[in-house]
Amino acid sequence: MSHDHRATGDFGRAVRGIMFKLLPFVMTCREFEGFILDYLDDRLSTKARWLFRLHLLFCRDCRAYLAAYRRSVRLNQAVFSDPGAPLPEEVPGGLVKAVLAARSVDADDPDVD
Amino acid sequence: MVPLTRGSGAAQTAQPPPSRPGLAEADLVEGLKTSDDRAAEQFVRDYGPAALRVARRFLESEDDAEDAAQEGLIQAIRAIGSFRGDSALGTWVHRIVVNAALKRVGAIERDPTSSLEGMMPVFDRNDCRIEPLHTLVPPVDVLLERRETRAFVRQSIQSLPQGYRVPILLRDIEGYSTREAAEAIGLSEGALKVRLHRARAALKKALEPLFKGGHL
Structure with missing residues (x-):
């Protein structure tokens, strides 16, 4: 069973393309792409945010894209923030020795701050 | 709206295990x-x-x-x-x-020659997006329950070219702001944002197999 198909068919996109031409205040999908980062950072002006959301209302493909984009960011953060992720219990013995040795050198060297 | 990612990096501290005995x-x-x-x-x-x-x-x-x-x-x-x-x-x-x-x-490539070809969004001649629709996407917490998900996400990050991997690590994982991340690797804020967005777009593309019902 496949759940993978295009969000909008060719006809739907053709209609949207005509809409972009007839309604110049509606941003195109390519323009929408350029606002995603600032939208998610809540850094868009009120007008830009309104236009961004207006595009989302019209465009199923961009809704699907934005949802997957956010999901992948969250998944990425969740994987690395997982408290159960492997954290070595002990540091390599060499690391402890090397850091302590570097301290000894510092203590012997009056030029080191 | 609460920002999705700014200042919400996953791993901003290097805290010791709380149960470890010793000096406070x-x-x-x-x-x-x-x-x-x-x-x-x-x-x-x-x-x-x-x-x-x-x-x-x-x-x-x-x-x-x-x-x-x-x-x-x-x-x-x-x-x-x-x-x-x-x-x-x-x-x-x-x-x-x-x-x-x-x-x-090392130095972050000013103009990455490493390509993200095939990983970027696709548009038709009318600038309309062509995007696959996944109808039964498991929630993030369900995906995380699968061991292979973690390995796949880590591998996907590692496979990004260095010029894209480092910005996404700094911003989304280490919790740096855009300005801090840009300063850390010697890019302008604008350049950092472009890299970050492309990196996220590429990562989203790489993770799509997870979204097709959640099985790799």
Whole structure:
């Protein structure tokens, strides 16, 4: 069973393309792409945010894209923030020795701050 | 709207395990300031594991990661006099270790030649997006229950070209702001944002197999 198909068919996109031409205040999908980062950072002006959301209302493909984009960011953060992720219990013995040795050198060297 | 990612990095501190016995943080800092050997050893044992984990995110080679962690811890001990306690000691150490790792990563490519071809959004001639629709996407917490998900996400990050991997690590994982990340790797804020967005778009594309019902 496949759940993978295009969000909008060719006809739907053709209609949207005509809409972009007839309604110049509606941003195109390519323009929408350029606002995603600032939208998610809540850094868009009120007008830009309104236009961004207006595009989302019209465009199923961009809704699907934005949802997957956010999901992948969250998944990425969740994987690395997982408290159960492997954290070595002990540091390599060499690391402890090397850091302590570097301290000894510092203590012997009056030029080191 | 609450920002999705700004300041919400996943791994902003290098906290020691809370159950580990030894000096409390304030005593540990005072011990380091007075060159107490016991404090220095405890510092490395407490913060070393997290320092290694941070360094491994940036450096593929285990030797490089250990060297970066070592450099970071040594620099932290040397600079302990400047630690004012405005943040947790772990947060302060974390930043120092990230900087040590970045030095080993090397200069970020100004104009990455590494291509993200096939990973970027697709538009038709009318600038309309062509996007696959996944109708039964498992929630993130369900995806995370599968061991292969974690490995797949980590591998997907590692497979990004360095010029894209480092910005996404700094912003989305290490919790740097756009300005901090840009300064850390010597890019303008605008260039950093372009890299970050492309990196996220490429990562989203790479993770799509997970979204097709969640099985790889």
